[in-house]
Amino acid sequence: MQQSEQPVLRDIVLIGGGHSHVGVLKRFAMNPVPGVRLTLICRDTHTPYSGMLPGYVAGHYSYDDVHIDLSKLAEFAGARLYRDEVVGIDRGRKRVICRSRPDVPYDILSVNIGSAPKVGDVSGATEHAVPVKPINGFNNRWLSLLSRLENHDGPMTVAVVGAGAGGVELTLAMQFRLRNELEKRGHDPDQLHFHLFDADQQILPTHNAKVRAVFAETLANRGVKVHLGSAVSEVEANRLTTECGDTLAVDEVLWVTRAGGPEWLRDTGLALDDGGFIRVTDTLQTETDDDIFAAGDIANVVNHPREKAGVFAVRQGRPLADNLRRHALGKPAKPFRPQKKWLALISTGDKFAVASRGDLSLAGSWVWRWKNSIDRRFMAKFNDLPAMEENAALPDTGAAQNSEEASQAISAVAMRCGGCGAKVGSTVLSRALGELRPIEREDILIGLHAPDDAAVLTVPPGKAVVHTVDFFRAFIDDPYVFGRVAANHALGDVFAMGAEAQSATAVATVPYGIESKVEDVVYQMMSGAVEVLNEAGCALVGGHT
Structure with missing residues (x-):
């Protein structure tokens, strides 16, 4: 850990190891704030990068390729890593409530925990469907599902609920991987059947018509049956039913839709939207409490609503870090405006990908190689960390919010x-x-x-x-x-x-x-x-x- 010879004046606590917070840790590591200490609270020591998860599912990447080592990154940043699950925030006492350890005090708080599937809204989904989110627990769920599917005898039907970019990409990645695994074991891969469901009338509704056409053709050529225009209303042990009364016998159901914020957020008194996401201003501070920030999927930037995509969480890392720094030093936070158009690189599982940005659409194996290069460079920023020199500067009493804190800092040194x-x-x-x-x-x-x-x-x-x-x-x-x-x-x-x-x-x-x-x-x-x-x-x- 990058130990400092300065007394701690302000505690910034980060809840969750999402894409925005790994950016915060990296930026604080490269430019620490004297007297400010970071604490990361997260259930896991490794966090997956969502952009590479489909490639991991398809078998193109190893576990280490797609996961950021949070313990290593936290040590590099001089931050404390507490492995636990947050179950509440006591804003009156400025404490983070954890499941299995004492409460953690904070001066400034940031939340980047992603979203959780609302499987409870559909009868039987909690018991019989495998949620893809939150992605920090995805690996265990995927390995368990992979083991069940690989050891299944005879015909096998898999249903994926959610035909957005995540659902389509996951469906094609799983199909590619499982067909390869069945062939290796001498089984007939044509016994594997995939079905994709969505209440919307079209797949990939946030992308342009050309992108939708490419994936519609890919799904058809790969034998994936698409069911649109009717929401799934019930999931049973081996059956799925839609609102229009259609039923399908299934062996596995994956849930890639209806995401929302965790229930414990409702008890914090923070302003939430209808989906349970935290409402934040342009500075990424919550509408309710200037000492609490939020970013990534869990945040709803009310003046600039965007879809829940990893690209926005990544882009929010820099302004979030800068505003946490400014707030800790008693300076006003600066507004951040997300881009209106963004580049999405969506893979088809077989090292082929489609680029989508506004009305632009490009497709080919070269797009997958481009995506692979971008993703690997991104991961290298957080896994290939340079050596850092220890900072032995005197404490910066400017980080104190009042004269009492400053005098305590001087007394601590004396x-x-x-x-x-x-x-x-x-x-x-x-x-x-x-x-x-x-x-x-x-x-x-x-x-x-x-x-x-x-x-x-x-x-x-x-x-x-x-x-x-x-x-x-x-x-x-x-x-x-x-x-x-x-x-x-x-x-x-x-x-x-x-x-x-x-x-x-x-x-x-x-x-x-x-x-x-x-x-x-x-x-x-x-x-x-x-x-x-x-x-x-x-x-x-x-x-x-």
Whole structure:
């Protein structure tokens, strides 16, 4: 990680590892803001690039070819990576609520989590359809589906719901890959049947007539049956029904339509559109809260509505990073206007692609090679990272939003002596430790419930006391996870002696900084440690910082 010698004054928290946020991380890595710390919260350590997913499905790319290593990119940017799922935002307390860890405080927040399929709107779709979005979980769903299809005996019917660019491209990529796999296994590829459904009267409705004609001909030549003008109304275990009453016996159903925002956004108080997407202004700040930004599929730029396409998320990376930087420095954000026409390169699965921009249409194998070159150059920006020199500049108190933060920053630097002068203040410790809930034991007379200079414990007659101490530098930038690891490591030495863990004292070194940032680091780290200690029946009774 690109460690800084400066105290942290402002926390920018990024929810989701989407295309916009990888751009933010790269730009902050190349030009960091003194006193500003980035934290990325994401369920996965690798995020897929949507432009190359059809090629991955078709078998042209490996997993590494189409995924950006978020842990490597975050380390390059000097950002913390917290692996967890966000389930809410407490705007009053300025906290991000996670599923499996303590809340994460923020000064500035950005949301780039893509969209989720609204399969719940159609009877049976949740139980019997495979959603393509969100794309960060696509690989596991695809590998599971591929295994089922490859091991299927006899005729096989696959239905894809959604005939936009994503649905058409995925259908052709899957068909190309599966026919090849069946031929390799000596099976008849003609037993594979694909059907494409959409409520619209035409495929690729946002593209020009020439592009639609190319894909209509391709689908027909490849034997894909297209069903338009009637929405899918019900999905059963092996059957799909449309609103006009048509039914189709199916083995698999993929869902590439009806995307929307996650349900937890409705509890944030942020302004949302009818699809559950966050309404944002031209600066990518939410209409409701200037300290919260949003980009990519999850954002609806109300003055410039555009379709949900990866090209817009990529293009929003630069203005989002610039406005996050400006907002952190107390400067006004600048408006961003997306392009009215954009280049779409849509593949047919067999290393053939169509270029679409406004009324322009070009097709051929050379277009696929062009697309491949563009995509690989894009991925190289985030996976082929240069070495960075550490920045040891003095803290920029201009990043502070008021004189109190600036004075705290100066105090944090002045505090960097050794011994007792380097202790974390009692007020900070009281607040951080006051939220912890270590277990209670009758043999602990004085512990965290009545903190003093030292803890007092009783030792039952006939028992011996085992003492151990561990101390090592953090090897991970997530203090909560490090706290869990450290506690497990220390308990292991007790268990190795055949002893029962009774109590624990903690020795913790935390980065210097303003009180609120130090308090959060202590709380996150000790929360992880106390969870592990409590599980072992061991009470935290005190310690030193």
